[in-house]
Amino acid sequence: MIRLKTIAVAALIQAAAILPSFAGENLAAIKSAGALKIGTEGTYAPFTFHDKSGKLVGFDVEIGEAVAAKLGVKAEFVEGKWDGLIAGIDAKRYDTVINQVGITEARKQKYDFSEPYIASKAVLIVRQDNSDIKGFADLKGKKSAQSLTSNFGKTAQENGAELVGTDGFDQSIQLVLTRRADATINDSLSFFDFKKQKPDAPVKIVAEQANADYSGIIIRKGEPELLAAVNKALADIKSDGTYAKISQKYFGQDVSK
Structure with missing residues (x-):
């Protein structure tokens, strides 16, 4: 029993000695x-x-x-x-x-x-001429361009969307613009910056989450x-x-x- 305790203590000391060396x-x-x-x-x-x-x-x-x-x-x-x-x-x-x-x-x-x-707030973005999607619930059965492991992707999935995987906001917007996706849920601040850079881009916000993230x-x-x-x-x-x-x-x- 004493030997087992000694081994256990030695192991703890060795582990403690290793920890500070981790980057x-x-x-x-x-x-x-x-x-x-x-x-x-x-x-x-x-x-x-x-x-x-x-x-x-x-x-x-x-x-x-x-x-x-x-x-x-x-x-x-x-x-x-x-x-x-x-x-x-x-x-x-x-x-x-x-x-x-x-x-x-x-x-x-x-x-x-x-x-x-x-x-920031999550917003639902669609093409300017899209009249089918007015809220998050309308994503059911639609294609939503999302980073697959993001909170936005989870929200889209929870609302019944089929996810189209992307590397981020820019690619998501492009898929919506080229009609390869019906919508994207993304960050409001990213959207506002995008519209500032490209005010004529035919995309719009149709809904936003009530609470900030x-x-x-x-x-x-x-x-x-x-x-x-x-x-x-x-x-x-x-x-x-x-x-x-x-x-x-x-x-x-x-x-x-």
């Missing part, structure tokens, strides 16, 4: 590396995308850069498709994901989230120092005007509420 497990490791590694899509305008010169830009990119600066490090972005983006945290490809990740109870079971930093910066569980530092950084960029400047640049309004 991104604590704030000290990030500061030592001089970089906060951030997972993001790079194809989700206006949050994270490439401009005409090929540079990675967007609301979430600038938020990530501002948060990293408050931590005293640089932001290092690692791009990936949405469907595997959050899984990259588990694989320790990066320390966090900043990509308008919705805060859900299911995700909170496995990951930690910062305080919400953006609020909130997004946060997502990290692995078990990194309380990093979580606290990220929350402080978000509070700081809101209080010093940095957040307002970024928000106005991309949306013309405060999108934190």
